[in-house]
Amino acid sequence: MENLFVVVVTYNRADFLENLLDSLGRLDMRPEGIIVVDNASSDHTADVASRAISAGDLPIRYERLPENLGGSGGFSRGVELALEAGAGWLWLMDDDVEVLPGAVDELDRFTPDYSCIIGRRYDANGNPFFWQHHFVEALGIFLPVSHGVFKHSDVFRTNVGNFEGMLIKAPLARSIGLPDPRFFITWDDVIYGWLAAQRTPVVYVNAFVIQKVRAQRQVDLGLRHLNDSSDLSRRYVMRNRGHVAQYLRAHGKFNRIGFGTGTALTFLKEIFRLALVERTPKGFGALWRGWRESRAILADQGWEPMPPVPAQAGRDTA
Template sequence: MDNLYAVVVTYNRADLLRNLLDSFARLGTGPARIIVVDNASTDHTADVVAAAAAAGGPPIRYERLGENLGGAGGFSRGVELALESGAEWLWLMDDDVEVLPGAVEALEKFTPEYSCLIGRRYDANGKPFFWQHHFVDALGIFLPVSGDVFRHSDVFRTNVGNFEGMLVSAAVARSIGLPDPRFFITWDDAVYGWLAAQQTPVVYVNAFVIKKVRAQRQVDLGLRHLNDSSDLSRRYVMRNRGHVAQYLRARGKFNPPGFAAGTALTFLKEIVRLVLVERTLKGTGALWQGWRESRAILADTGWKPMPPVPAFPGSGAERD
């Protein structure tokens, strides 16, 4: 892959970030550059980045935001910087993962045919993490696909994204626009993949390239994993249903009764998560708050999707 840029978003996880940057340095074939977007961390993140940059490995560009814009805002800024710098491929990932040896070579095998793909990952215990989903337009939610999707092929056609290793070409990123910072957290990566799928095949490939490092409480339901969450995440899971609906509406795919059913299923899934993973119902207030906020977003007649990105926006766009 020519001019591959890794875009990493971090917030107060300096030690996890150090591990990720160390894993990049161990790659035989690594990215041409790493862009680290720091969501106004208050820990020693800046020191970790400086040490990694001094130690060698891929060059690092560090940008500390003035405020926490969430994962969505961080990826929006990181993708913008990568495109302005002339990246041809963007590898998007959170700070709580590490890249596995041979990851770039494993993904590169699929890039002659596909311009948006997601590799497989292990969980913190070193076991394969279940992730094989399909977005159902009529419901406005993504559902797990049962069975072994790689039984007959190393490529599974999907239509959602995941910012734990999603690889996308710059041409696709420019066409669909930057990740939408209005999501703040949750749904941003799923919708970004869905937008890409409206114009090009998005695929999940049978290559383990990422390991999740941060341990999470989880329940394996067979068909899917449910991880622990937080009141903030629960609120935004429901709140961002408004943005999901607006994107569907902008593409002429919004089905009000079906979307209402999808919202009810989303609420139910979060209740199941609370009961089975966190063994409490104290987070239901955050769910209701998010749902009320989603109604206001859905009613916003001035809402617009993210615009396409010009090849090199601004008169002072840099190439490095």
């Protein structure tokens, strides 16, 4: 895998970041570069990055943003920096995971045939984490699919992304543009994968490459997991429905009635999350506020999708 760059976004989780960098140092096949984007953390994240850079074992570039731009803004800047540095492949991940030693070799098996790849991951307890989804354009939501997607093949074709290990080839990233910072958090990786799927197959592969290290409360519903959340996340889950609708509209795939149904289902899912996982009625206000904000985004006649990133001379021609 030529010129692999890892893009990590972090915010006030210095110890998790340190663990992730340590795991990158244990890789059998090292990346050419590691971009760490710090969303204006107030903990000792800068010290962790400084020590890792001083150790000289990993090719780290650390950038601290002047304000918290959310995961979306962080990944947008990180992808931009990686492309500017000449990345051939970009491996996007949050700070609360660690990579498994043979991960790059495992993913590399699929790079001759695919330009957007998502490997499997374990949860914090070391159990396989269920992640198989498909974005239903008519509803504007992603839905879980069967557990047995790898019964007959090591490749499952999907149309969503995940910023806990999404691997994307640089020319494809340039063609669909940077991750959209307007999302701030949630829906950004789903739509980034969906945009990629408009141009090329996006695949979920039967290779465990990442483990989540931050434990989360969750309920196993059989066909899917429901994790715990926060009022901020609840607000943006609903607010960003506006951006999702605009992307569908830009690609001629927006169905007003279907999308309204999908929004209602999203709202109900978050109510179930409050009841089953967090066991509290608090959070309804955040959902309502986010829905009202989504209406303003949807009504914005000047909204435009993220533009393509121009190719650099002599690069990204494949």
